[in-house]
Every structure is written in structure tokens, then in C-alpha cells.
Amino acid sequence: MKRMTNYLAAASALVLAAGAQAQDIAIKGEQVHTMAGPVIENGVVVIDDGKIVAVGPAASTAIPAGFEVLEAKVVTPGLVDARSVVGLAGYLNQPHDQDQLDESAPVQPHLRAIDAYNPQEPLVEWLRGFGVTTVHTGHGPGALVSGQTMIAKTIGNTADAAAIVERAMVAANLGPMALTERGKSPGTRAKQMAMLRQALISAKQGDAAKPAGGRSNDDKSNADKPPTLETQVMRDVLAGKLPLLVTANRAQDIMSALRLKQEFGIDLVLDGASEAYLLTDEIKAAGVKVILHPPMTRQYGEFENASFTTGEAMRAAGIPFAYQSSYEGYVPKTRVVLFEAAIAAANGLSWNDALASVTIDAARIIGVGDRVGSLEIGKDGDVALFDGDPFEYTSHAVGVVIDGKVVSTASQ
CATH class of the missing domain: 3.20.20.140 (Metal-dependent hydrolases)
Structure with a gap:
């Protein structure tokens, strides 16, 4: 732990800069929770050029020469x-x-x-x-x-x-958080659903002339108008x-x-x-x-x-x-x-x-499981380091790495 603290303190001035390059880092943990398999006791995560290149027991996972080494009791994905x-x-x-x-x-x-x-x-x-x-x-x-x-x-x-x-x-x-008062729409749950349906139906039919509130527009010239931004987005939802x-x-x-x-x-x-x-x-x-x-x-x-x-x-x-x-x-x-x-x-x-x-x-x-959320080869080098069980109120986050850069050094 002392080794990690000393390294983080020395590195803090340069790694918090948003433009800093990804570092070559190996992170050792008494417990490494990869979220892709069993917990690794005395494990190591190796990050090169912002990506994870190796994960495994420290005894059998080589750390390349020149890599900085961080240590913590518990290591998890960011x-x-x-x-x-x-x-x-x-x-x-x-x-x-x-x-x-x-x-x-x-x-x-x-x-x-x-x-x-x-x-x-x-x-x-x-x-x-x-x-x-x-x-x-x-x-x-x-x-x-x-x-x-x-x-x-x-x-x-x-x-x-x-x-x-x-x-x-x-x-x-939906519900009370999105209801309006003083006669404005939507004032009821039924009107909420009617307006959502109208927005989707208008997008489905390509009807840029009909607003989401449901009031029709009889001006035939509107039929040739390009779709509004609202309609384009709702078409993306339908698709x-x-x-x-x-x-x-x-x-x-x-x-x-x-x-x-x-x-x-x-x-x-x-x-x-x-x-x-x-x-x-x-x-x-x-x-x-x-x-x-x-x-x-x-x-x-x-x-x-x-x-x-x-x-x-x-x-x-x-x-x-x-x-x-x-x-x-x-x-x-x-x-x-x-x-x-x-x-x-x-x-x-x-x-x-x-x-x-x-x-x-x-x-x-949220659709980014191929990049983040677990410590696996090829994924982004996003790692959280803790001085104990992350769910214990007496524990602290003692280091954070994002895309292979140390971005947090304080115990929090």
C-alpha cells in the first residue's frame, strides 16, 4: 500500500492533465474482481496504450520491464x-x-x-x-x-x-413528474400516452406537419417539408x-x-x-x-x-x-x-x-459492455483501486485509472 501511495503522489501532477498520454501500468491487487470470472487472489492487471493486455495471477502474469506498478487491497473495473x-x-x-x-x-x-x-x-x-x-x-x-x-x-x-x-x-x-398544471398538456396520464403515441405515429408516417400534441394541420403544402428534428429522432427510436x-x-x-x-x-x-x-x-x-x-x-x-x-x-x-x-x-x-x-x-x-x-x-x-465494465484483455484500461471491501463504509477509493491514465490519487 505504501508503494502505491508514494507512486500516486509523485504521479499526480502529470496524469490529471486531460491531454496526458496513456501510461504503461501494472496494477496488483490482493483481490482482483474481474467481473468476467472468479476473483483472482494476488492478481495483476496489465495496461498498455490504454487497453488491458493481460489479467491473471501475479505469479504467472508477466509485467513488462519499465511498467509502473500500483498496488491495492481490492481492484475492480471502473x-x-x-x-x-x-x-x-x-x-x-x-x-x-x-x-x-x-x-x-x-x-x-x-x-x-x-x-x-x-x-x-x-x-x-x-x-x-x-x-x-x-x-x-x-x-x-x-x-x-x-x-x-x-x-x-x-x-x-x-x-x-x-x-x-x-x-x-x-x-x-411517465407519471406525476411529467404532468403539467393550469390546463397545459399533458395534464393526465392518458394525455401523456396519447402524446407519446402521436410522436411515434407522426414519425412512422413521415408526418412532419402534425405536432406531438396531436393537433392536425390541414395545410397541404406542409406535406413536402423535410422532417423536423423531433421527427428524425423518433424515427431513430422506431428503427x-x-x-x-x-x-x-x-x-x-x-x-x-x-x-x-x-x-x-x-x-x-x-x-x-x-x-x-x-x-x-x-x-x-x-x-x-x-x-x-x-x-x-x-x-x-x-x-x-x-x-x-x-x-x-x-x-x-x-x-x-x-x-x-x-x-x-x-x-x-x-x-x-x-x-x-x-x-x-x-x-x-x-x-x-x-x-x-x-x-x-x-x-x-447501456450498450458499452464490449469496452468497459470488466477487466478483460482488449477492453479499456479503466480500473478502481480500494484499500478494503468497496462496500464497507470504512474503505476508501485510493486510485482510479481511466484509459490507462491515473486520474485520481486522493483517498476518498
Whole structure:
């Protein structure tokens, strides 16, 4: 441990620069959790030019000459946050750093997260310090269709440098969070579904003249107009190019989302799903993946029936799921998936499944399992180092490596 601490302290000045080149690194761990097989006792991960080139027992895995060596008690893949608004929602909680929601219209699928993502937001660095190396972030709840999401590494001077998937999903929201008042649409759950159907039907028919609100336009000249940005995005949803990420917590809203999937044959990912344990048969039959709410979310309103044990229920039913930091309306504007998975591990979910829910399972659900989420040859050199069991509150993240660069050195 002393050796690792000395190395990290000496390296901190140069590796935190966003433009730093990938280092040649070997990471030794008393326990190496690859998430691709059994735990390796006294294991080593070798990273060359930003990619993992060897993983195995230290006794039989050669470390090339000249490679720097880091050591830790526990080594895991870099953590993957399956749903966040970090980088759009800033820690100051002031209008100038709150870009996760535009309230000017209920349906805005054309808003792209990459146009609002701030990689220099202090919350990005804060999460990185806990071992979070990949985030699926973007527009949050509050509107029927709030915009698109992106997938980014928690490094980079620009959004373009951080992004690994610029357009990941289209974020929609059902239930009270996306209802409006004073006679504006949508004012009821039925109107929410009608507007979503209209947006999809208009895209399917190529009807750029009919707005998502459903009011017709009889001007024949509009038939020759090019499709709007909104229509183009919804066509991508219909074609399976972009999943529809539907935040729905009440059982009735979850069922409405499943109904939409059946009607249009779209790729649907459930988000939040606090009452998913009531509908395991229906969710399993629909073949839907679930990004569960943080277990420690405040249990009131549509979260009043949330449970610490929903992850265990999903696992028992064979439903693919991951945990997330989600959207928080109060400072510091984000949760930490490491802590949320720890709560799940204390409430029925096995230790390994809890770690999988914020590593390989999360990576697969958001579509980047071929790059991140496990320590395997050919994958990105994203590694988290801990001085003890990551799920114990007395343990600390003591180092983080992304793409073969040491990017965090402080004990956190």
C-alpha cells in the first residue's frame, strides 16, 4: 500500500492533465474482481496504450520491464453509472449550471446531452474519485420527452473528448413528474400516452406537419417539408437505433411503458421502476432491461413503495438490471452508485451481483459492455483501486485509472 501511495503522489501532477498520454501500468491487487470470472487472489492487471493486455495471477502474469506498478487491497473495473444527469446538473444548483431540463415544451427529443455536458463540472471529478469511470448521463425527468442521453468517460477537457457514445437513448418520463398544471398538456396520464403515441405515429408516417400534441394541420403544402428534428429522432427510436428510456415508478406507469413497447416494437429500457417488484412476470415477458432507482432514494410521492430489495427481486426473476445515481433536485445533485450498490448488497443481493450492477451489468444495459465494465484483455484500461471491501463504509477509493491514465490519487 505504501508503494502505491508514494507512486500516486509523485504521479499526480502529470496524469490529471486531460491531454496526458496513456501510461504503461501494472496494477496488483490482493483481490482482483474481474467481473468476467472468479476473483483472482494476488492478481495483476496489465495496461498498455490504454487497453488491458493481460489479467491473471501475479505469479504467472508477466509485467513488462519499465511498467509502473500500483498496488491495492481490492481492484475492480471502473464503476459504471447507468443513469445520471451529472455534467448537465451542476453542484452549485443555480440556473446557470442546471441544463438537465428545458421546460419550454413537453416533447423535445431533439435536445442532445452532448450540447449541454460540461466535463469540467466539479461533480464529474467528485464521482471519479469514488471509482466512477463511465456515466450514462443526459436530460432528466420533468418533461414528457426531455431529450437525449450520452455516455461519457469521467475525464476530458471537452464533451467531445469525454463522449464514447454521443447519442445513447431518448429520455421519456411517465407519471406525476411529467404532468403539467393550469390546463397545459399533458395534464393526465392518458394525455401523456396519447402524446407519446402521436410522436411515434407522426414519425412512422413521415408526418412532419402534425405536432406531438396531436393537433392536425390541414395545410397541404406542409406535406413536402423535410422532417423536423423531433421527427428524425423518433424515427431513430422506431428503427431501433435509439432505445426509449422511460422513467416510470408506479406500477400503472410501468405497464403503460410496456404497452407502448408492444404497440410499436421499440427498444425500451425502464428507468426508476420503484414498483418493478410488483410486475416481475410482465417485465420479464416483455424482455425489458431495467435501470433501477438508487436504493437510498427518498421514499415519498411516487417512490413511497420503493424497496431496498428490488434488485434481489430482479435478479431472482432473471431480469437484467443495473443501479444508477439518478437525478437529485437538491445538492450535491448526484448520488454515488458505489454506495447504492452497497445498500443492495446489505439487503438480499449477493456481493458479486451488487458489484456487477455498477460494472459489467450496467455497461451491458447501456450498450458499452464490449469496452468497459470488466477487466478483460482488449477492453479499456479503466480500473478502481480500494484499500478494503468497496462496500464497507470504512474503505476508501485510493486510485482510479481511466484509459490507462491515473486520474485520481486522493483517498476518498
